[in-house]
Amino acid sequence: MPATLKDIAARVGKSVTTVSRALNDFDDVSPETKALVLEVAEELDYQPHTYAQRLQKRRSETIGFIFPTSGPRFSDPFFSEFLAGIGNKAALLGYDLLVSTQSPEELGHEAYRRMLEGGRVDGFIMVRIHRHDSRIDYLLSRNVTFITFGCSEGKNNFPFVDEDGAHGMRLVADHLVHQGFSRIACIAPNPELAFTGRRVEGLRAGLAEHGITLDMSQVMTSDLTQRGGYEQAKILLISNNPPTAIVACNDLMAFGAMSAAQELGLTVGRDVAITGFDDIPMAAYSHPPLTTIHQPIYKIGGMVCEMLINLIEGDQLEEEQIILSPTLVVRQSCGETLKLEPEPYKEGLSKEHQL
Amino acid sequence: MPATLKDIAARVGKSVTTVSRALNDFDDVSPETKALVLEVAEELDYQPHTYAQRLQKRRSETIGFIFPTSGPRFSDPFFSEFLAGIGNKAALLGYDLLVSTQSPEELGHEAYRRMLEGGRVDGFIMVRIHRHDSRIDYLLSRNVTFITFGCSEGKNNFPFVDEDGAHGMRLVADHLVHQGFSRIACIAPNPELAFTGRRVEGLRAGLAEHGITLDMSQVMTSDLTQRGGYEQAKILLISNNPPTAIVACNDLMAFGAMSAAQELGLTVGRDVAITGFDDIPMAAYSHPPLTTIHQPIYKIGGMVCEMLINLIEGDQLEEEQIILSPTLVVRQSCGETLKLEPEPYKEGLSKEHQL
DNA sequence: GTTGACTTCCAAAACGTTTTGGTATAACCT
DNA sequence: AGGTTATACCAAAACGTTTTGGAAGTCAAC
Numbered sequence: 163m164p165a166t167l168k169d170i171a172a173r174v175g176k177s178v179t180t181v182s183r184a185l186n187d188f189d190d191v192s193p194e195t196k197a198l199v200l201e202v203a204e205e206l207d208y209q210p211h212t213y214a215q216r217l218q219k220r221r222s223e224t225i226g227f228i229f230p231t232s233g234p235r236f237s238d239p240f241f242s243e244f245l246a247g248i249g250n251k252a253a254l255l256g257y258d259l260l261v262s263t264q265s266p267e268e269l270g271h272e273a274y275r276r277m278l279e280g281g282r283v284d285g286f287i288m289v290r291i292h293r294h295d296s297r298i299d300y301l302l303s304r305n306v307t308f309i310t311f312g313c314s315e316g317k318n319n320f321p322f323v324d325e326d327g328a329h330g331m332r333l334v335a336d337h338l339v340h341q342g343f344s345r346i347a348c349i350a351p352n353p354e355l356a357f358t359g360r361r362v363e364g365l366r367a368g369l370a371e372h373g374i375t376l377d378m379s380q381v382m383t384s385d386l387t388q389r390g391g392y393e394q395a396k397i398l399l400i401s402n403n404p405p406t407a408i409v410a411c412n413d414l415m416a417f418g419a420m421s422a423a424q425e426l427g428l429t430v431g432r433d434v435a436i437t438g439f440d441d442i443p444m445a446a447y448s449h450p451p452l453t454t455i456h457q458p459i460y461k462i463g464g465m466v467c468e469m470l471i472n473l474i475e476g477d478q479l480e481e482e483q484i485i486l487s488p489t490l491v492v493r494q495s496c497g498e499t500l501k502l503e504p505e506p507y508k509e510g511l512s513k514e515h516q517l
Numbered sequence: 518m519p520a521t522l523k524d525i526a527a528r529v530g531k532s533v534t535t536v537s538r539a540l541n542d543f544d545d546v547s548p549e550t551k552a553l554v555l556e557v558a559e560e561l562d563y564q565p566h567t568y569a570q571r572l573q574k575r576r577s578e579t580i581g582f583i584f585p586t587s588g589p590r591f592s593d594p595f596f597s598e599f600l601a602g603i604g605n606k607a608a609l610l611g612y613d614l615l616v617s618t619q620s621p622e623e624l625g626h627e628a629y630r631r632m633l634e635g636g637r638v639d640g641f642i643m644v645r646i647h648r649h650d651s652r653i654d655y656l657l658s659r660n661v662t663f664i665t666f667g668c669s670e671g672k673n674n675f676p677f678v679d680e681d682g683a684h685g686m687r688l689v690a691d692h693l694v695h696q697g698f699s700r701i702a703c704i705a706p707n708p709e710l711a712f713t714g715r716r717v718e719g720l721r722a723g724l725a726e727h728g729i730t731l732d733m734s735q736v737m738t739s740d741l742t743q744r745g746g747y748e749q750a751k752i753l754l755i756s757n758n759p760p761t762a763i764v765a766c767n768d769l770m771a772f773g774a775m776s777a778a779q780e781l782g783l784t785v786g787r788d789v790a791i792t793g794f795d796d797i798p799m800a801a802y803s804h805p806p807l808t809t810i811h812q813p814i815y816k817i818g819g820m821v822c823e824m825l826i827n828l829i830e831g832d833q834l835e836e837e838q839i840i841l842s843p844t845l846v847v848r849q850s851c852g853e854t855l856k857l858e859p860e861p862y863k864e865g866l867s868k869e870h871q872l
Numbered sequence: 873g874t875t876g877a878c879t880t881c882c883a884a885a886a887c888g889t890t891t892t893g894g895t896a897t898a899a900c901c902t
Numbered sequence: 903a904g905g906t907t908a909t910a911c912c913a914a915a916a917c918g919t920t921t922t923g924g925a926a927g928t929c930a931a932c
Contacts (some may be wrong), residue, residue, distance in 0.1 A: 215917040534913075546911080
């Protein structure tokens with residue numbers, strides 16, 4: 163039903179070759195012919211058949227992204243924003259975005275295989291990197307182009323963008339100590355996740371600089387959801403020796419922890435300090451507003467996407483491995499500050515990596 | 518590089534035709550040949566070339582979804598969950614999911630056109646339906662298969678799933694009145710959105726049954742974000758004649774409203790009641806936990822996706838137009854209740870529409 | 873009036889499938 | 903024997919592009 167090159171060729175009385183080359187602006191087509199072809203193409207509302215092009219070019223012009231979810235229902239708003247960043251940049255650069263969802267149980271590379279088979283995608287963006295990530299081994303062994311947000315343990319002989327989680331946690335430690343908190347607990351995700359170790363270690367080191375020892379029995383493991391944060395915070399807070407500050411490794415768990423504290427009648431910011439990580443939009447609107455580590459998620463998504471597309475197109479990357487420095491956003495969940503209203507959102511990467 | 522039918526054919530000494538038919542389990546291939554072909558295919562790690570198949574079959578086996586965002590950064594967690602529902606169901610049924618992002622400013626059908634051209638997708642799932650939605654006219658005029666979540670004003674001669682927003686709001690009205698609130702304001706989204714009218718009208722009707730008139734000057738317009746809810750709630754609450762209850766048309770705006778109230782020193786649930794709509798996961802973890810209207814978002818996503826795929830494959834739909842009855846989830850944002858801890862999440866559609 | 877350069881065009885092959893319309897062989901009836 | 907039926911196979915066309923390797927024509931230079 164839709165018009166093809168053949169239809170145009172018939173109309174202008176030229177060959178399919180010439181029409182194709184006219185539309186692609188080759189210079190072995192006369193200006194008059196080009197004009198005519200363009201006119202007829204317009205008239206017939208011609209759109210090249212994507213899959214025919216891809217078959218012929220052996221390129222899919224599509225990038226793949228596996229959207230992580232915790233169980234069917236829960237997904238971190240972090241990834242929505244990341245997705246928006248990828249999607250808008252991809253569209254801008256003429257690429258399609260193929261999305262698949264994957265729950266954390268399904269840890270294999272099935273979703274990756276599904277996308278890869280039949281050359282559906284030219285490359286991947288990967289997130290939630292594990293310390294030893296079999297997906298990376300798989301993609302490396304198949305010689306697939308990809309880029310990760312976050313990096314694994316070991317040599318990391320692939321391009322990635324990561325945030326300096328240890329640095330972020332040091333900022334948190336400084337702030338908590340400055341606000342007068344010293345009995346500090348932490349809610350961390352699965353230690354298999356690559357960033358877990360770095361964040362916990364950053365916290366430990368940051369506290370150590372102030373002469374405070376992070377008691378490892380106060381480092382709980384959870385699943386990055388509100389529910390998880392709630393449960394672990396509750397365990398911490400009803401113990402014999404409850405902490406006065408809880409450092410959560412993402413905002414969702416921080417919200418859960420706030421919920422647990424409030425349920426126990428504690429006032430967050432006074433009786434107990436709570437911090438997050440990521441600065442998702444909700445962080446400015448919780449009660450109290452959450453002090454957290456800011457990451458310019460949307461921009462990172464776009465940046466990673468652009469790097470991947472450069473790789474796919476065979477360009478040299480300016481920097482293969484980028485570490486971003488996150489910043490501390492002080493709100494009220496660790497006690498008094500001057501700010502009272504939700505601040506306007508300020509976007510921006512660390513100075514070293516302006517886009 | 519990857520193996521093709523031709524490679525297999527060469528190895529087994531049969532024609533490409535036979536190999537193709539063997540792999541597709543046609544019965545004009547001998548069992549021995551089939552077994553042999555399968556074995557060789559396995560050995561060569563054969564995967565059919567997706568785009569060649571799609572070109573030949575003139576079907577993309579892909580569905581399109583435009584992910585709505587409010588500005589670059591903000592997206593409603595509602596849609597993440599909806600997306601997960603679509604994505605998992607699509608994968609299950611062997612379809613790809615092509616996602617594009619679209620900010621609300623970009624109201625045209627550019628994103629739809631982009632996906633449609635070149636037959637990239639076989640059909641669409643549409644959300645955020647407008648009262649008069651030009652996207653629908655466009656898709657109808659192009660004879661494209663699609664399904665919407667939400668329906669527009671007028672005849673709606675297309676398949677859709679919608680929730681009974683008026684009913685949901687009536688539940689809210691009943692609850693607020695029962696809790697003793699009578700000075701009631703509302704924060705609604707853009708009246709161009711189809712559900713706005715139905716929800717506001719439902720609220721009005723529900724209050725009217727209790728002899729309460731909804732003052733239309735107390736119905737504010739906002740943009741479905743926390744920020745928007747915050748701003749409008751602030752206006753309401755610092756007015757001469759502030760409401761004692763604020764009914765927000767989605768959870769995000771309710772969170773913003775709570776934030777505004779708390780900033781003004783009000784205790785939510787006592788000085789002012791606040792309700793939401795959607796019951797996103799965060800609703801159970803706000804402070805206080807949010808009383809809201811529950812929609813089984815993940816299931817709805819899956820349901821809509823399955824309906825679309827049925828349509829694409831030419832099957833008859835059992836029901837073309839489905840209206841779901843949402844339920845009220847009482848937490849603490851409208852005052853005392855018995856429940857104290859975040860309840861375990863219970864999934865389920867209204868009884869009429871179990872999946 | 874031959875040579876070379878340039879311009880404009882195109883037939884055919886290719887990408888990897890599926891489908892169409894067969895053929896060849898064997899087996900089974902009368 | 904001739905005729906039918908079933909089984910197993912396949913060559914070729916088709917899907918809609920892009921690319922390859924020319925060909926034909928014009929024009930200027932010698």
